[in-house]
Amino acid sequence: MKKSWWQFLGLVIVIAIAIISLRSPNTVPKSTPVTVKLSGWGGSPVEQRLLKQVLQDFEKQHPNIQVKYEVISDQYMDVIKTRLVGEAAPDVFYLDALEAPFLMSQNVLEPLDSYITPEFDTADFAPTLLKSFQYQNHIYGFPKDYSTLALFYNKKAFANVGLNNPPTTWSELRAYSQQLTGKLNKYGFGEIPELARQAYKIQAFGGQVTDNNGYAKFASDSALKGLQLVLDQYQKDKSSAQKSDVGTNSGSEMFGQGKVAMVIEGNWAIPYLKETFPQLEFATAELPSINAKKNTMVFTVAYVMNKRSLNKTAAWELISYLTGKAGMQKWTGTGFALPTRKSIAQNLGYDKDELRSPLVAGVTYATPWQVGKYPAPIVNNFDNQFVSALLGQQPLKQAMLTAENEANKQIKAME
The missing domain is CATH 3.40.190.10 (Periplasmic binding protein-like II)
Structure with a gap:
């Protein structure tokens, strides 16, 4: 009788340990990967290779987020506007400063203010560039790069x-x-x-x-x-x-x-x-x-978020990486594009670069x-x-x- 009791008690303990193990944070199975769709226009082969490399780096650091990158090679804004109306727009997409005022006024973009953390450091962006994507006291996009003349x-x-x-x-x-x-x-x-x-x-x-x-x-x-x-x-x-x-x-x-x-x-x-x-x-x-x-x-383009995106948290992770300090350093490190963050321009030496310093200097007084x-x-x-x-x-x-x-x-x- 005693032997049966101890056997039963032992079985209970084993089951309890198994249940606790299953509930342990260290053994929680990874969540199903989320796919974020990113759309942009076609650039040079150099630009396309560079962007794909940066996106691969993002996916390595965010294993639960996959990025599906799509190039819209013709009539970019017409395609984007049509998809926004038809609820088929990408989660994240390029938006040129020239086109931004109209889309920002149409209630189709997600305001990004609530996603911003102190670590993201919005003060690091050149004010002239950031202002191009602000509307009615909200920020709708963060500029990925720019050029003055x-x-x-x-x-x-x-x-x-x-x-x-x-x-x-x-x-x-x-x-x-x-x-x-x-x-x-x-x-x-x-x-x-x-x-x-x-x-x-x-x-x-x-x-x-x-x-x-x-x-x-x-x-x-x-x-x-x-x-x-x-x-x-x-x-x-x-x-x-x-x-x-x-x-x-x-x-x-x-x-x-x-x-x-x-x-x-x-x-x-x-x-x-x-x-x-x-x-x-x-x-x-x-x-x-x-x-x-x-x-x-000054000409600039931002990453913006579709207001109807079903993956807003993951979409913000992508935007904050691409326009954050680490992602921007990788994107602009070859000199193909100029960084919109002042700290990255200094890190890369563009403010002292023989050919690029006049372009960097101009951003402080440029007409958007x-x-x-x-x-x-x-x-x-x-x-x-x-x-x-x-x-x-x-x-x-x-x-x-x-x-x-x-x-x-x-x-x-x-x-």
């Missing part, structure tokens, strides 16, 4: 005409351009007459691209004063050229091919020029001041490439009419009034 100049062409330093004012740039035209290069300066490259000139004399209600306002006298600088150099001096004038597809290409001695471009031009034109000797400088004011443009909720009418009408004025087909004021009126008519129809 800098002056690229041909060192051999400068030396050939006795120029030792880059121009620091626009009047100097115009004088340099005249000296350089017809020498080693056909033209002194390569002009890109798109609003994305002209908005800071509109602002140089107190002009605006849009008013407080988001309507086009680039036909004011102060706006025209900045734009007239472009026409004078192109029409009167004949020392600048558009890419179509010299049979090229971009500012970087006409500079690399030696068609122009100076051009204004972004960080993307550096790896392109080094790889495609390895013999080219060039340098960079901050943009020349206009009306005694320093300015440039953002023109309200309805950018397409503003951009398209400006670009079409400004080129017409540049070619002498109509007076500048008439062209800008036409562009402004047509843009505002289209915006009213979209509201």
Whole structure:
């Protein structure tokens, strides 16, 4: 009888130990992996390889989160907007600052404020960049990288005409351009007459691209004063050229091919020029001041979260890694992109880099490439009419009034 009792007691103890073991935190089976869908537009093969590497690093550190990365190669924003309406949008996706105001106003993005921890250190982001993704006191995205514009100049062409330093004012740039035209290069300066490259000139004399209600306002006298600088150099001096004038597809290409001695471009031009034109000797400088004011443009893209995502915690883990200090250092460590975090720019030495420091310096005073909720009418009408004025087909004021009126008519129809 005693033996049976002890056998029974022993069996109870064994079962109890087994139950306790099953409940132990150390033996809890891993949860089912969560899949986060990330969408972006297609970039260069270098960019795609780099992003995949960073995503693999993320998955190693987050074994319960798998990232399904999708490239939308054509009509990116149209596809994203369609999917947002149809509830089929990715959990996380790229959002250009230009398109951000509209989506932030449509209640389709998840505000990220409640996810932020002190360790994430939002103060580390350049304020100009972060502001582009803020709306009604909420943060809707964190910028993954950026570029300002800098002056690229041909060192051999400068030396050939006795120029030792880059121009620091626009009047100097115009004088340099005249000296350089017809020498080693056909033209002194390569002009890109798109609003994305002209908005800071509109602002140089107190002009605006849009008013407080988001309507086009680039036909004011102060706006025209900045734009007239472009026409004078192109029409009167004949020392600048558009890419179509010299049979090229971009500012970087006409500079690399030696068609122009100076051009204004972004960080993307550096790896392109080094790889495609390895013999080219060039340098960079901050943009020349206009009306005694320093300015440039800044372009940036953020990771944002779909408000209807079913995996918001995991989606935030991905965003916070990609835009956190460790992930950003990996993403921008090759120089392919510039880090939006000030600490990473310093860690990588970009603030002292011979070619990139002018780009980094510009972010503190740059004009963000953002023109309200309805950018397409503003951009398209400006670009079409400004080129017409540049070619002498109509007076500048008439062209800008036409562009402004047509843009505002289209915006009213979209509201």
